[in-house]
Amino acid sequence: MEHIEHLLAAYHDAELPExxxxxxxxxxxxxxxxxxxxxxxxxxxxxxxAYAVPHLDSGVQQFRAQVALxxxxxxxxxxxxxxxxxxxxxxxxxxxxGLLALFTLPDLLRxxxxxxxxxxxxxxxxxxxxxxxQLSRGAVAVLRSVGTLAWVAALYAALLLLxxxxxxxxxxLWRTKARPRSGKER
Amino acid sequence: MESLAPRxxxxxxxxxxxxxxSAFGALVLRYRKLVLSVAYxxxxxxxxxxxxxxxxxxxxxxxxxxxxxxxxxxGWICRIASNLTVDALRRQNPxxxxxxxxxxxxxxxxxxxxxxxxRAEAVRSAILRLPVHVRIALVLREYEGLSYAxxxxxxxxxxxxxxSRLSDARRRLGQELAPYMEE
Numbered sequence: 586m587e588h589i590e591h592l593l594a595a596y597h598d599a600e601l602p603e604x605x606x607x608x609x610x611x612x613x614x615x616x617x618x619x620x621x622x623x624x625x626x627x628x629x630x631x632x633x634x635a636y637a638v639p640h641l642d643s644g645v646q647q648f649r650a651q652v653a654l655x656x657x658x659x660x661x662x663x664x665x666x667x668x669x670x671x672x673x674x675x676x677x678x679x680x681x682x683g684l685l686a687l688f689t690l691p692d693l694l695r696x697x698x699x700x701x702x703x704x705x706x707x708x709x710x711x712x713x714x715x716x717x718x719q720l721s722r723g724a725v726a727v728l729r730s731v732g733t734l735a736w737v738a739a740l741y742a743a744l745l746l747l748x749x750x751x752x753x754x755x756x757x758l759w760r761t762k763a764r765p766r767s768g769k770e771r
Numbered sequence: 772m773e774s775l776a777p778r779x780x781x782x783x784x785x786x787x788x789x790x791x792x793s794a795f796g797a798l799v800l801r802y803r804k805l806v807l808s809v810a811y812x813x814x815x816x817x818x819x820x821x822x823x824x825x826x827x828x829x830x831x832x833x834x835x836x837x838x839x840x841x842x843x844x845x846g847w848i849c850r851i852a853s854n855l856t857v858d859a860l861r862r863q864n865p866x867x868x869x870x871x872x873x874x875x876x877x878x879x880x881x882x883x884x885x886x887x888x889x890r891a892e893a894v895r896s897a898i899l900r901l902p903v904h905v906r907i908a909l910v911l912r913e914y915e916g917l918s919y920a921x922x923x924x925x926x927x928x929x930x931x932x933x934x935s936r937l938s939d940a941r942r943r944l945g946q947e948l949a950p951y952m953e954e
Contacts, residue, residue, distance in 0.1 A: 594934070594937065594938060594941065595919075595934070598912065598918075598919070598937075600918065600919050625945060625952075626941065628952045628953060629941060629944060629945055629948065629952060630913060631952075631953070632890070632894060632948050632951055632952045632953075633894055633898075633913050633914075633944070633948075635887065635890045635891040635894045635951075636812060636891060636894040636895050636898060636914075637891065638804075638807060638808050638811045638812070638817075638820075639811075639817050640817065641804055641807060641808065645800065645803065648799070648803055648821070648824070648825065649796055649799050649800055649803075651825050652796075652799050652825050652828045652829065653792065653796065655825060655826075655829045656792065656795075656829060656832055
C-alpha cells in the first residue's frame with residue numbers, strides 16, 4: 586500500500602481540494618500507519634494550544650488609549666494623492682521639451698547652415714551631392730519663415746504647458762490638504 | 772453616539788483613510804487580540820508584545836493608504852505585526868516571565884495546574900527555539916488560522932515555502948514536545 590504522509594499536513598489544515606480530501610479519507614480508513622501520523626499532527630496542534638497569551642482580555646481600553654496617544658504624538662502622515670496625478674507635471678514637461686526640440690529644429694539647422702558656410706563648406710552643394718536636390722533661395726527663405734513661426738508657436742506652447750503644469754501641481758496639493766489624516770476627530 | 776462595532780472592516784478602513792480616528796479605534800479594538808497574539812507567540816514576552824502591538828497599529832495607520840482594498844486585511848496586519856516583532860527581537864533579547872505562564876494556566880487541581888503550566892512553558896520554549904521565519908509561519912497557521920495562501924501573501928513567500936516551513940516547524944516540535952503530547 587502506498588502511504589500518503591505528504592498529504593496529511595494539508596489534510597489536517599483543510600487545504601486539500603475536495604477530490605484529494607476524499608481520496609485521503611478513503612486511504613485513512615484502511616491505513617493504520619497514516620492514521621497514526623494524522624493523530625500525531627492533531628495531538629501536536631492540541632499541545633500547541635497550551636501556549637496561551639497571558640492577560641489577553643485585560644487592559645483593552647488602556648491599549649486603545651495608548652495607541653491613540655502614539656498616533657497623536659505622531660505627525661499625521663501626508664496622504665499621497667492617489668493615482669497618477671503626480672505624473673501629470675512630469676509628462677507635460679516631457680511634452681514641452683519634445684515640442685521645443687521639434688520647433689527649434691529649423692533654427693538649429695539654420696545655425697548649422699551658417700556655420701558650415703563660415704568654415705567654407707557649401708551646404709547647398711552638399712545637399713545637392715547627397716540627395717540630388719538643389720534648394721533655391723526662395724525655398725531657404727520659406728524654411729526660415731516657417732522656423733520663425735514655429736519658434737513663436739513653441740514659445741506660446743511652452744508658456745501654456747508651464748501654466749498647465751503649475752495648475753495640475755497646485756490641484757494635487759489642494760487635494761492632499763483637503764483630506765488631512767487628523768481632521769475628523771469625533 | 773453611534774456604535775462603530777458592527778461596521779464592516781472595509782467601511783472602517785475607508786473611514787480611517789479619511790482621517791476618522793474613531794473608526795480606526797474600532798479597528799484597533801477588533802484586531803488587538805490578533806496582533807497581540809501574533810506578537811506574543813513570536814517573541815514570548817508579554818510586555819514586548821504589547822509594545823509591538825501598539826506600534827503595529829501606529830504603523831498600520833501610517834500605511835493605510837498603501838493597503839489594497841481587495842487585499843487580505845488580516846494577512847496584511849499579521850505581516851506588519853510579525854515584521855515589527857522580528858525587528859524588536861533583533862533590538863533586544865526576549866525575557867522569560869514564568870509567572871505569566873503560571874497565571875495563564877487553567878484552573879483545577881494544584882498538581883494538574885502545575886503540569887499544565889509545565890507543558891505550556893515547554894511549548895513556549897520549543898516554539899521560541901524555532902528559527903524565526905519558521906516560527907512566524909507556524910504562528911500564523913496554528914494560532915491565527917491563516918490559510919497557506921494567506922500566509923504566502925502575508926510573508927511574501929511562495930506557497931511551497933510556506934508548506935516547507937510548516938513541515939519543518941512540526942517536525943521539530945513533534946520531536947521536542949513528544950513527552951507532553953497526549954495521543
